[in-house]
């Protein structure tokens with residue numbers, strides 16, 4: 453059972469919004485006393501998903517939530533876009549797969565950096581990626 | 590404009606200017622430090638001529654029409670210059686507000702016998718001048734945005750200095766986010782310095798980079814490859830432990846790149862590969878004495 457303790461949604465359309473969102477995630481991570489290593493992992497994961505949203509879907513929304521599992525607190529980030537969607541999610545999750553001539557490590561790398569990772573996508577409708585990082589997990 | 594307001598104002602141009610100058614000079618927001626009274630007067634005169642000359646023929650409600658473009662150009666020019674010179678929005682806005690007051694004051698003096706007409710004509714002037722104030726603010730903000738953009742470029746430039754730490758060794762401390770535009774600048778600066786100094790080792794220090802995601806990593810790898818193509822070796826230093834871990838989790842392979850934890854260890858490595866040695870002065874003396 454995961455409870456949401458606070459919720460904040462940011463529209464991400466410009467390059468500046470990316471920096472702003474990353475800073476907000478950092479602030480919340482510091483507030484719930486997340487360790488430095490986990491903070492860095494979470495912010496890097498956020499950076500990957502924000503970049504994907506900007507690059508492949510022309511922007512979207514990011515929701516930052518403080519969540520509790522009873523034992524520990526954490527941060528849940530939800531990235532929602534109305535972009536073209538991903539036709540083959542399994543392929544997109546492979547290391548090195550990229551349609552953008554980049555390293556193709558954003559999605560699979562993010563999955564390794566966080567505790568929970570969920571991706572849903574419909575071609576022509578958009579993509580939603582949800583991740584959770586526990587403060588000490 | 591109905592009635593003969595435009596003719597009236599046309600004939601009273603001088604009076605309007607005097608009234609306006611009086612208002613401006615009396616205002617608290619006058620910036621004699623930024624603009625001389627003569628210059629202020631000539632700006633004011635230019636605007637009044639264009640404005641009053643336009644009242645007769647132009648549609649007062651449609652500032653987008655071509656007829657208004659000379660007036661808007663003058664006003665825009667003035668407010669952009671003011672934004673650059675460091676005037677506040679209030680000081681810039683007052684330029685137009687005090688003109689509105691002057692126009693209304695002159696109008697009132699001239700048609701005081703017909704309150705109805707005075708009201709109607711005043712409303713028109715009011716509306717027109719309000720639209721012009723909005724134009725002033727819009728251009729003012731545009732001027733400020735230009736200043737900010739220019740500063741951003743300047744910051745990007747000054748925040749990527751190439752330091753000649755030793756004969757043949759360059760260091761490049763990177764502080765802040767390494768985006769594509771920044772990487773381009775870093776790379777250009779670095780490659781140019783390598784050519785100019787004939788250096789054989791470059792140290793890219795990322796102590797000041799908050800996070801390394803796959804795009805930043807790709808940029809770093811690209812910079813290293815470009816350096817190698819120039820015949821120099823590139824070392825990346827300042828990789829903090831938490832960043833090293835994150836990079837590994839992301840799956841980025843930096844095994845082809847020489848990485849060091851600190852700038853000092855990168856420098857030590859560079860000295861070693863150039864067959865240079867750093868020793869304490871007294872240890873040299875000792876070895877001489879014995």
Ligand SMILES: Nc1ncnc2c1ncn2[C@@H]1O[C@H](COP(=O)(O)OP(=O)(O)O)[C@@H](O)[C@H]1O
Pocket residue numbers: 500504505508509533535536537538544545549550551552553554555556557558559560579803
């Ligand atoms: N939000 C998104 N909308 C549409 N396609 C996406 C989105 N995010 C990722 N993708 C697709 O998944 C691929 C893999 O993404 P990623 O692992 O981040 O690697 P990279 O961004 O380097 O290509 C991308 O090349 C792109 O085709």
Ligand SMILES: [Mg+2]
Pocket residue numbers: 500503504554557558559
């Ligand atoms: Mg990506």
